[in-house]
Amino acid sequence: MFGEHGLRTRFIKIGDKRIHLLEEKGDIVRYRRDDTELLIKKSDNKLGIFPAPAVGYGVKFLMIKFKAPVVVPPRDSLTGFVEAPIEVDVRLGGKSVDHFIVGREKYALYGTIEAGLIARYHLSPFYLEEPDSLGVVGLILTNPSDDWKSLDRIVFPITNSTMYYSGDRGYYPLLIVTMKNHIPEVNNTGKPPREGLNAVGDAGSLPNFLMRW
Template identity: 50%
Template sequence: MGPLFFSMKTFGEHELRTQFIHVGERKIHVVENPDGTFTYRRDDLRVKILGGKYLSVLPAPAEGYGVKFLMVKLRERLAVPPGETVHGYLSAPVDVVVKAGNAPIDRFIVGREKYALYGEHSIGIIARYHVSCFHEKEPDSLGVIKLAVRNPTKEWKLVERVVIPIRNSVMFYSDEKAYYPLIILTTKEPYEVNNTGNPPDGRLKATHRAEPLPNFRMRWWP
């Protein structure tokens, strides 16, 4: 086993060497074996890596057990003036995918896992659930959503939650944080959410080719 090393970054490529990689409160341990192979460890999971030079730790949308939507409830409802667009940030849960080369060897959830039913009991949808403040500046959280709330009507509109399509969504990342694509909420009945597929910041890296997802109409509102 080589000398112990603590990686200074979370996401992106990590050189295969004996080291710890911290992802939120989760910890990955990579160990170099005497025969030159490497063992990947997380909790009870063990994967032997037989070659290559790098390990990739990448953010993934918070699909958890296979849900298609993320519902973020706001701690304080937003009152949006007519004809205006407001911009802000939300904290958000993320999943994490680890790859050796282009082969996924692990996927796990960061933080507390919550789900909720959105809509009527008979025809509602199960969504990953999270509660967040609406921040003017980027919050200090592992996962971040940049949100634009657009009110094209002549009336004041209230926003108390955002239901975001996330299945197969691209993600963006810096060394330390994960970002969903720019999300646009339009408050014209029915409220409509657009996962644009566009980066919230041009300096971020993408997990794969960025494409928009079909818009989601938020029925049963509020």
């Protein structure tokens, strides 16, 4: 699924979408996906299919609400995973030739009506082991304070975020959420959530984000 594919007749399934490559005369490969169709002149280049941040209609943040709040003791931490929406970018020689959303799109207001913003939204359990999901976020919840802390969601910027992938999953970078006071701080480390993953583009961290609401 994710990775590079030769330009020859084949089906490639990604979530609820399917890409069909069909070899035709004149070294032409016809690319079809839903109503999208391309004619590609065959070359030694391969078709790259990679995960991309779920920006939807141009949102800058992703909100993932936990099905059950997570409570962390004082001066302790918890490592886990959540499911996450992703998008798919199709490239040839570094050029994006198709980009699409997989699954259902959901959005939510993050913050107040007067000062809030629209974020991509997803509801997920908190897993101690990596879930069998198309999109995954690895989390470290850390509580350096002297009080018990609870968290019912994470919100983090996704614009220009590095992505990682295995053959069948896309990953956001590892997030470290620090619950030192009443405003959790999210650090998008830019690092893979586990070993053995491939990066999409150059890996890099993003500025820390304070979850004010």
